[in-house]
Amino acid sequence: MSKVIVLFNLKEGVSVTAYEDWAQNTDLPMVNKLPGVDNFEVLRTISLFGSDDAAPYQYIEIIDISDMEKFQIALGDETMQRVAQEFQGFADNPIFIATESL
Numbered sequence: 001m002s003k004v005i006v007l008f009n010l011k012e013g014v015s016v017t018a019y020e021d022w023a024q025n026t027d028l029p030m031v032n033k034l035p036g037v038d039n040f041e042v043l044r045t046i047s048l049f050g051s052d053d054a055a056p057y058q059y060i061e062i063i064d065i066s067d068m069e070k071f072q073i074a075l076g077d078e079t080m081q082r083v084a085q086e087f088q089g090f091a092d093n094p095i096f097i098a099t100e101s102l
């Protein structure tokens with residue numbers, strides 16, 4: 001199984017409430033319905049483990065992918081392109097990391 005992990009902070013001036021509302025009502029339902037996706041979750045960071053220090057990223061997304069080809073095709077859909085544009089309006093230089101299980 002593959003996973004795509006996305007690390008990001010919100011852009012300056014973006015409301016946490018606005019982003020989290022959009023994530024819960026648009027991003028999570030849309031991505032979870034995509035072909036090739038087994039699960040998608042968005043995590044808000046709390047701190048660095050074992051420390052009170054802030055994590056370097058405010059949010060982490062984890063997309064569990066069972067079929068990468070189907071997933072990549074689905075990303076080209078007009079609706080998903082709109083969702084991706086909206087995400088880019090919230091996220092400041094997100095980092096997308098493709099992974100696979102050992």
